[in-house]
Amino acid sequence: MIKKAMKFILVFVVSFAFTCNVFAVSNNTSLKDLKDKLAKDEATLNSVVRKQNQVKNTIKKIENELGDIAKEIDRYEREIKESKDKVEELETEIKGKKTEIDNLLNFLEVAQGDNVYLEYIFKAKSFTDFIYRTAVVEQLTKYNDETIDEMYTLIDENKKEQARLDKKIDDSEESITKLNKTISKYNLTMDDLVEDHKDAKADYEASKKEVQAYEKIYKENKCSETTPIIDCVDIPYADGLIRPTKTGVITSEYGMRLHPTLGYYRMHNGVDIGVPMNTPVYASAAGIVSKIVRVKNPNKRNSSCGGNMVYVKHRIKGKEYTTVYMHLHSINVKLQDFVTTGSIIGKSGGGESYDYCTTGPHLHFGVMKGSNYVNPRNYVNFPKKGVRWSSRM
Numbered sequence: 001m002i003k004k005a006m007k008f009i010l011v012f013v014v015s016f017a018f019t020c021n022v023f024a025v026s027n028n029t030s031l032k033d034l035k036d037k038l039a040k041d042e043a044t045l046n047s048v049v050r051k052q053n054q055v056k057n058t059i060k061k062i063e064n065e066l067g068d069i070a071k072e073i074d075r076y077e078r079e080i081k082e083s084k085d086k087v088e089e090l091e092t093e094i095k096g097k098k099t100e101i102d103n104l105l106n107f108l109e110v111a112q113g114d115n116v117y118l119e120y121i122f123k124a125k126s127f128t129d130f131i132y133r134t135a136v137v138e139q140l141t142k143y144n145d146e147t148i149d150e151m152y153t154l155i156d157e158n159k160k161e162q163a164r165l166d167k168k169i170d171d172s173e174e175s176i177t178k179l180n181k182t183i184s185k186y187n188l189t190m191d192d193l194v195e196d197h198k199d200a201k202a203d204y205e206a207s208k209k210e211v212q213a214y215e216k217i218y219k220e221n222k223c224s225e226t227t228p229i230i231d232c233v234d235i236p237y238a239d240g241l242i243r244p245t246k247t248g249v250i251t252s253e254y255g256m257r258l259h260p261t262l263g264y265y266r267m268h269n270g271v272d273i274g275v276p277m278n279t280p281v282y283a284s285a286a287g288i289v290s291k292i293v294r295v296k297n298p299n300k301r302n303s304s305c306g307g308n309m310v311y312v313k314h315r316i317k318g319k320e321y322t323t324v325y326m327h328l329h330s331i332n333v334k335l336q337d338f339v340t341t342g343s344i345i346g347k348s349g350g351g352e353s354y355d356y357c358t359t360g361p362h363l364h365f366g367v368m369k370g371s372n373y374v375n376p377r378n379y380v381n382f383p384k385k386g387v388r389w390s391s392r393m
């Protein structure tokens with residue numbers, strides 16, 4: 001019994017120690033972590049580009065199909081036109097034949113003057129000849145009747161063919177409508193991918209610059225790649241984080257939420273601070289500017305999600321923290337700049353015409369502990385949602 005209990009405790013202790021070990025690993029990021037992140041960003045970018053190419057090819061294929069169908073419709077229309085001409089021709093012929101028959105019948109019933117048939121019959125030399133000639137005229141009438149019947153059959157066939165071609169045109173037009181719908185769907189996907197591409201590209205480029213900057217410092221300071229940044233880089237010591245703006249109001253909390261512009265639930269990894277456009281944004285603590293995402297044209301709605309962003313790395317009680325400032329209208333700092341709580345890192349943006357992830361002027365403020373986003377409220381003294389503040393602390 002004791003043995004069994006000991007075994008249980010041992011298993012418990014070992015597994016506890018193992019679990020602790022996992023979580024005891026420092027959250028602080030190293031150059032190697034940044035390089036891994038860069039590799040991920042590159043893979044994401046490549047996968048978006050691949051998807052874009054796939055969708056582009058699909059759209060092109062459908063467009064070719066549409067071109068072929070349009071050509072087919074042209075052909076059907078030409079065939080219908082030819083068939084209609086043929087019917088018209090037959091109808092004219094029938095009219096002629098009918099007149100001819102009428103003339104013959106008129107002769108047979110009431111003999112009239114200046115008629116070729118009449119003349120023909122009256123030129124009979126004998127009664128037998130007269131009978132013979134009458135029979136010839138009757139046969140002519142019969143022949144004409146048969147020809148007319150044949151022509152009516154031809155007209156029928158032509159009309160049937162026209163109906164068949166009309167049906168084909170209808171079917172083709174239906175296919176065109178369907179294909180156009182598919183194309184618009186793919187175009188929407190393409191729009192999303194274009195945005196994804198901008199995001200992925202901005203992320204990748206910022207990560208690349210970040211890695212390059214740290215690579216240089218790591219080399220200068222002769223650090224191993226796996227050494228945490230705060231142990232290799234001279235990041236100023238800070239006591240804690242304070243509000244990044246002099247006045248403001250929390251308009252959206254950290255956590256899962258229905259995204260205001262994307263329309264689906266996703267993690268909101270910071271708080272939104274309602275401030276007018278161009279409000280000075282300060283570093284939340286002393287630190288070093290570790291990453292800058294700069295979009296080419298922040299005044300266009302098509303810039304990447306988050307727009308201009310600044311990341312500042314801090315050393316707080318031996319732990320690495322990063323504060324993140326998004327939707328900036330302008331950026332005042334450079335990569336690896338040292339900042340204090342008095343440094344303006346940029347001016348706020350986020351207005352209507354800003355990046356596609358915002359609906360109104362605000363600052364998105366995020367806090368990362370190591371490489372994980374955490375709730376900024378646990379580190380910064382923000383008043384309740386909707387309550388305005390008028391000092392940094």
Ligand SMILES: [Zn+2]
Binds near residue numbers: 268271272363364
């Ligand atoms: Zn936000």
